[in-house]
Amino acid sequence: MVMNALERALTTINLQLPDRVPVDLHSFALAARHSGRPFGEFFHSADLMAEAQIGLWRRFGHDVILLENGTTATAEALGCKVVYPDDAPAKVTEPALNRLSDVGKLRMCNPEKDATLPVLLRTTRLVKNQIGREVFVMGRADQGPFSLAAMLRGINNFLMDLAYGREKENIHQLLDFATEAVIRLALAQLEAGAHATSIGDSLAGPSLISREMYLEYAYPYEKRVVETVKKAGGLIALHICGDTTLIVDKMVETGAQIVEIDERTDLATAKRHAQGRCCLLGQVSPTALSHESAEMITHLAQKTIETAAGGGGLILGPGCAMASDTPDENVHALVQAAKTYGVYHS
Numbered sequence: 001m002v003m004n005a006l007e008r009a010l011t012t013i014n015l016q017l018p019d020r021v022p023v024d025l026h027s028f029a030l031a032a033r034h035s036g037r038p039f040g041e042f043f044h045s046a047d048l049m050a051e052a053q054i055g056l057w058r059r060f061g062h063d064v065i066l067l068e069n070g071t072t073a074t075a076e077a078l079g080c081k082v083v084y085p086d087d088a089p090a091k092v093t094e095p096a097l098n099r100l101s102d103v104g105k106l107r108m109c110n111p112e113k114d115a116t117l118p119v120l121l122r123t124t125r126l127v128k129n130q131i132g133r134e135v136f137v138m139g140r141a142d143q144g145p146f147s148l149a150a151m152l153r154g155i156n157n158f159l160m161d162l163a164y165g166r167e168k169e170n171i172h173q174l175l176d177f178a179t180e181a182v183i184r185l186a187l188a189q190l191e192a193g194a195h196a197t198s199i200g201d202s203l204a205g206p207s208l209i210s211r212e213m214y215l216e217y218a219y220p221y222e223k224r225v226v227e228t229v230k231k232a233g234g235l236i237a238l239h240i241c242g243d244t245t246l247i248v249d250k251m252v253e254t255g256a257q258i259v260e261i262d263e264r265t266d267l268a269t270a271k272r273h274a275q276g277r278c279c280l281l282g283q284v285s286p287t288a289l290s291h292e293s294a295e296m297i298t299h300l301a302q303k304t305i306e307t308a309a310g311g312g313g314l315i316l317g318p319g320c321a322m323a324s325d326t327p328d329e330n331v332h333a334l335v336q337a338a339k340t341y342g343v344y345h346s
């Protein structure tokens with residue numbers, strides 16, 4: 001039976017066999033470039049973001065649309081200073097918290113009101129209303145608790161705090177606060193109609209912190225987000241950047257229905273932990289997608305499918321966000337690889 005994109009994605013996430021492997025694009029920057037507008041203007045306009053993401057979907061025919069506006073939306077809503085360059089994603093320039101002991105003074109965000117969070121939610125509503133019966137819409141709840149806390153405190157300061165074991169109580173209070181903010185946005189995304197939400201805990205991986213630190217400062221908070229979303233009847237994906245081979249067992253244990261796998265992670269190990277428990281998403285290199293040939297993308301996608309599609313439970317996609325200059329022919333090659341090599345014969 002041939003499925004539409006929505007059925008294909010849902011069947012895969014439910015760990016049943018779809019007609020073929022579905023494909024996701026991690027495409028907020030690509031969408032900004034395709035719009036032809038300055039990035040800063042683009043990320044402040046739900047109409048532009050929705051139109052561009054729907055345009056990409058009509059052009060490439062992927063199965064999962066990931067909606068986000070970069071990595072700074074919640075940080076800005078909680079008081080960080082953010083700049084919006086014309087041709088690159090937004091960046092935090094000033095943290096919200098100069099002293100850890102001021103953690104009690106932070107003001108919780110309202111996703112329907114603060115900074116660009118309402119733009120994000122409106123984008124989800126627009127895309128869901130227009131094409132949400134055909135395609136799976138994932139409304140990202142921005143950064144996960146660890147990464148959001150790091151942005152609020154300043155990434156270097158935060159890593160130093162952890163390394164020196166300073167003011168542990170305040171650190172955990174900051175993580176609690178960040179977790180609450182993430183949960184509010186995640187639930188608001190589901191309320192806005194997203195089929196799933198997702199968090200990018202970009203900084204919580206072994207490239208920056210040890211497994212022990214992950215277990216103390218990131219895992220319990222990610223798990224709390226996942227459990228709250230699941231209690232509300234929702235689906236959620238967990239993304240961590242870099243080589244997560246050493247913690248992928250725990251990423252699966254958070255209970256997230258989708259675990260996103262960076263290109264550097266050992267995919268066979270991830271598959272072993274995920275088999276029968278959650279769906280994997282990944283892991284074609286975004287660098288290859290922007291710089292290599294279409295033949296190379298076909299090869300990388302085929303390798304991902306061979307390693308992780310057995311028995312179902314794989315969404316083919318980039319291992320992290322795609323660069324804005326990713327050429328069309330490489331995106332077509334990624335989508336086509338799922339159609340050529342990802343067919344299940346049940």
Ligand SMILES: [Zn+2]
Binds near residue numbers: 202
């Ligand atoms: Zn990443």
